[in-house]
Amino acid sequence: MGEKKVAQRGLKLNDWIEKYMVIVVPLVIGAGLLFGETLYFYTYLVPYLFAYVTFAMAIGCSFEHIKDVFSKPLKLLLLFGIIHVLLPLLVYWLAGLVFGYHSPYVIGLVMFTLIPVGISAVMWVSMTGGNVSLMLAIVIIDSLLSPIIITGGLRLLFHATIQLDTVSMLIDLLLIIVLPTVLGIALHELTKGRIVSAVKPYSAPLSKLCFMVVVALNAAALTPSLDELKQDLLRIIPISIAIVLLSYLFGYLSAMRLIERADRITLSYASGIRNVSLGAVIALTYFSPQTAMPILLGILLQQPIATTIGLFLQTLNKTKLAKASRREYDGEDIQERT
Template sequence: MLNKLNKALEKVMPLLTPTAVVVGLLCSAWLHSLSFLVSWIFAVMTFAGSIGSNFRDLGKVMKHPLPIIATFLILHIAMPLLGWAAGSLAFPGDDLTQTGFVLLFVIPTGVVSLVWVTIYGGNIALTLALILLDTLLSPFIVPLSLSLIVGAKVHLDVMAMMNGLLWMVVVPSVVGMILNHLTKGQIKKVWGPRLAPFTKIGLFIVVAINSSVVAPHLKEMNAKLIVIIAVAFVCATIGYLAGWLVSRGMKWDQDVTVALTFNSGMRNLSAGAVLAINFFPPPVVLPVIAGMLFQQLLAAMYGHNLNKRYGLKNEPSQAA
């Protein structure tokens, strides 16, 4: 029963997230009040993904750091500079909007990338390492990048960010890897297929709730907002593409290519939106909000393309 449900969900993955975005926008009046559930759902999704990995896998990743270095270069040098350049060209003289585009691309890689990497049979250990390192370094990287590129000054709530990381990523990941080690991988075989459909349902719920939080910022649609959305869409697409091209160019394994594609394109935009709202004027928020609109849609599109290219159809059900 669960296996059939999982296979059915796999077939509609490209439509699952766009539908969730629409549901979130249409039902924002009551869905946004459920935002407190997002962290808990993330934790369950992270646990489900991590039972397929162990400490040995994580150790192997750290011994071969080139994919991590490549992803960091894309995330924190190439993409922020692209965001600044695109913002400067599209909105000359508009310092606040330009700052918004830089902020959109300096935010660390998103926890939800683990879910997509899991679904499409990517390297889970590499993804965990990237998320952990990037989030732990973000209190230093984000303010430094903003200061260097646009001269903005920003203060992050380091303890709140670390606490969120602890319960959303660290604890469920460690528990999952410990159980994998203790059961010698049996937990993945037994519980992986059972948890797989709930991971995808959880993703739908998270995207819908996050979209409902975004909805109030999109009530006044105008020409400037349309341009912001278009520029953010093009730049975000390049992020995913850069991860795929670098991995292909380096001739890394298929699972590494899947991991780099998602981790290079996805950002923790929920944190980015909170940061923008708390520390910057409203115009800075708009590019980040625009990114939230279609981040999951792009992930679904690239996942679909990876699936067609590498024939991953049978892998996600066992990895997720």
Template sequence: MRKRALAFSSWVDRGMFWITPLMLVMGLIFSKPFLPFVPAIPYLFAYITFVMGVGCGREHLKHVFARPMPIILTLALSHLVAPLAAFALGSVLFGAHSPYTVGLVLFTIIPLGVSSVLWIELSGGSLALGLAMVLLDSALSPIVVPGLIQLFFGTALSFDTLGLMRDLLLMVVVPTALGVVIYERSGGTFKQKAGPILLPISKVFFMLVILLNAAGIAPYAYELRGDLVSVIPAVLLLVAFGYVLGYYAPLLLRQRTPELSITVSFAAGMRNNSLGLVLALGYFSPQAAVPVVLAILVQQPLATLHQFVLRKFKPYPLKESLHS
């Protein structure tokens, strides 16, 4: 039973290149039966984050914050370099005041995506660093997001900060803290012992998260389908730019390692698009939501492609904790 469970977990890891687009397509095409389950996404995320947390102790997190430059670099890439690139790209293609340009910039200034931590773990990056960056960026988002929108477009913006922080507490902070406590109490052995139960369930939940996210955006994608073709190249270029920039930017740091490049690349390439969609539809025109919807659609497949390229041309091994 143990071998079968771990074999299934390993099979999912290896099959992400085709599993991710399959889940997206299923969620988009068969969205109606899945829509009632979309509110379960935070709880599925919470379990996944907990499983990752039991592989991370206090010493891992202390080590991360003792060397803050990778975090500073990632946030600068994500919320300074990427927004400038998005604004420049949108201005050239659509005009500085186009709602499409607003949507492109909005995608780059929303917080780092929680799902980036999942890809960091799957790809052999630093789990502790990924969690630290998501937590810090999410905590700063009530200041960063409205401030950058005001800076670029002169539009005052407020949103449900309490709701955002509640969701982040549920999805990231509490399960991570619980996982760290269990890691410390077990001396780091809990994940290895409980892996045959924890890991397969977390992989199933990961697939469900992708499927349910796709189902949740299906109505918006359908309504805005006429605008998609003109914006797809810009969104693809911008999201890919985030992955590539994040991979090579750590060359600026002395402590650059393959693990660091993997971590920063996924963190810089992925965003909390659910929040971006809410902001776009709540405070701007429906056209501003088009780049965000497209980003949701292409972000996971590009993450899968990015992982495939890392394996193919930079064959860093997966972390042993994923398979033991």
């Protein structure tokens, strides 16, 4: 098979996965749960798969893109304020009304908003017309600050103090996020952007497949806790769905009048997609299974809801383009008449 045909098939596979993501993701989650006992032993691969997805996304970003993001510190402060201050306070208030403010479920739901943004958000942002370089910057900064954000937020809201192995966490985050990003941007700069078109037929579909494996392995990670969680699922599932959905919408709507549409899309996914693998480890290590439950459910909920949000944003974009085209046509029609 010729190289050109292989490239064409790679691009077709990438387009197919993006088109049917809303169907593929739930199927992958189902497979992860169905074969959880087998797949559970491969969950150690998640960081490496994350690292490749980060690298594949970073190839499309130049140093100028990142430099431009960091040249606007007020925008970054606004985004982080929404993600890690306003949203946790809102979730704390709403969940507290339902369960009581010292419930372990409330701690878990708030922790979901304190854990760092998940790297898979970069993929969703790239598919829905968001700002990829801004998303990468958010992921990098958020991951590096996560020990401070998580422990500080929990201490302020619940007076709960947890001890984290900060050095190990930072090393892992550097390997998973920072180094692949630096490498991708370096390759972009060295090739003056030519690498993007050269490797996209291979890197893009492979990154989507890696992402699917990550989703399946995260679902498989739930299997040891399923029996323990069954009795409370009917109680916590509705509020967990509401909180995850609220996170996406709150991110999109909260700064509507302050930032452009591409950045609103970015903020929506930054609010809704969190590194639930990291959150689950922290919750299961330092808190009760009830605290971990909302975060474990996030493994199942945030990706399917991400597909729904993606369809909503794409439909919204098509509607706006249609309206703009209609206004342009009407304007030309008026000029012809006059």
